[in-house]
Amino acid sequence: MQTMPAHAAHHNDREIETLDEFDATVSARATLAGFRVQAVDLTDRTRELLTTDTAGAVFLGCPMREDAAAKVRADGAMVFPPVLDLPFDPYRGLLYSPDELFASLADGYESTPDALAYAWFQRTKADHDIFASTLRSIHDDSVSDALDELLRGTPVVGVMGGHAMARGTEAYAGAARLGRELARAGLTVATGGGPGAMEAANLGAYAAPYDAAMLADALRLLAKTPKFTPSITEWASAAFEVRSRWPKGGTSVGIPTWFYGHEPPNAFASHIAKYFANATREDGLLARCTAGVVFLPGAAGTVQEIFDNATPNYYESRGEPTPMVLVDRAHWTERLPTWPLLQALARERAMEDRIALVDRIEEAPEALKRLGS
Template sequence: MHATPPAHATHTASHDREIESLAEFDEVVATHGTLVRFRVQAVDLTARTDALLAVDVTGAVFLGCPMTDAAATRVAAAGALVFPPIPDLPFDPYRGFVYTPDELFDGLEKGYEGTPDALSYAWFQQTKADGDVFASMLRAVHDDAISDALDELLVGARVVGVMGGHAMARGTEAYAGAARLGRELARAGFTVATGGGPGAMEAANLGAYAAPHADDMLDQALQLLATTPMFVPSITDWARTAFEVRERWPDGGPSVGIPTWFYGHEPPNAFAAHIAKYFANATREDGLLARCTAGVVFLPGAAGTVQEIFDNATPNYYESRGEPTPMVLVNREHWTDRLPTWPLLQSLARERSMEARIALVDGIEEAPDALKRLGG
């Protein structure tokens, strides 16, 4: 597997002075003849010394851009701010794009422990234990860069979140149902977004991946994945099976996964084309739900899913500028008896006249219609 940068959205007006690829750099220099006040983000400029020695860079900012010593000296003296690349990191804190599965799992053939994903988690654990303020700053810079990249990616998208527990095993009917849900949402024109991990999250991303293929592709993929039901005891085997599905049925549909290294024992899944992985779980949780502009479907889960329900309900409760985000809870027995979340959500909704924006359904197959009724 080889890491390749994902396609990203065209820059909006608020981002039209950002340069995130060598092609963009060349276009700006050729078209504008200046880099005044541009932000150049994680672009390798070692082969662009002549341009950097000649062009006006007043007020420009270079974030983690490799360049020759001559170019770095000149642009700094000419009024640019240069944040040099940080050596010996398993990740780029200044990156301009979200991750791809190939990038995070690069080197999987030798074992998950040597992949960028695993090495980044190990670095996080070590620096968190050390209390290193520099490492803390790098984590914050990285997470802010990821948020910026995710915003650019999702411009104009109708995003539906699918939330649920990581313990949902491949090979179960619940997993298959979540996959069919993701496929139906993707075919309806929504961008499916999940927490990016295993279980229900992987299933929904798998469904979106399967959306362009014939219906029987998903049935066959589910059978193949069932041979490795969980990411324990071997993340390597679990991930390899997912990549086998991707290789057998290439050109799957896109979706978004938003996982975190905070839960490093939970690997990201390989079916989300775009992976916005964070170090800070609080930033990740808030960002995931805030971007689900067309609604959220909550599948049966435990404490984490309950937290997400009320993390989503809180801004809905205080929303004064527009319509609350639709919320659909799946499995009546789970949310009324086992974890009685629904009665409290109903009480909050009544206080704000939001009953028309929440729904409880018995089966997962009812969720898309419920979302549509709620205005998703």
């Protein structure tokens, strides 16, 4: 089974994103000239900053003592100071973890960094404050950079589907089994990072290192709290109970957005790329699904994702078309007749051999493999 590549192996070697990387760079190179240091607390590295060349370096949101800041500015470095009293770090170098976004969950979801970031977003969006919109843009760009670093060279398969799919249903269990099978086949599962079908697929990837009995037990535990309404606190707490019982879960990616603030991220994605701008998030999620996308039954959001994905496949604007597998014939031909339009678009295009409609979720991995070969 594949594990996701180590972060350090893939990021730009001029970027420093942890204190360990800072110490290793100063020790090995004896210079920080031209480096980018991102959201690293340097208050205890004053001696190193005072004695190391920092010409042309950029410090993005790095706390440091005033004498160190004065010295690096005198060297010709640029210093973007931390922005105080924000519920998020706009310069962050790494993706979020569930533990980070759900910190303080015991005090209620409203106390978590995730909920506080959404509240800040709502407040500043209404003000049309250019400083706030700049901070949101910097944050989202930092998240995209971290996501690229994490996924570079990794085969990624997207699993899309609606947030309404409840825990305890056969559809949810099927989506979880799909996520587990894809992860065990060496693919990195990526979802929209929210509840429902998205959570189920991330749960399946989390369960990949364990036997099938573990997933069945986890599904039973989660079924007691079927939806994130009326209580996100109870819904998320049930997920963390599963994580504490089976702490060594597999890796996957969730890519949610604060744009849909009523919809919390799920706790089973090991890496969470959460965005303020939904358009950036949507495009980024699909563009990174290099091994194809499975579309489970959903509503408007999933329909949009199907055609967001079909457009670059149609024009081959990202190179060779990637596989698209739609699951549930009745849903996609009768309830929301998306399949006939997708078929008509694909006719006599390179993407024609890269689309499939299957009746059952169990058929999706084989269809994905067939289309990708």
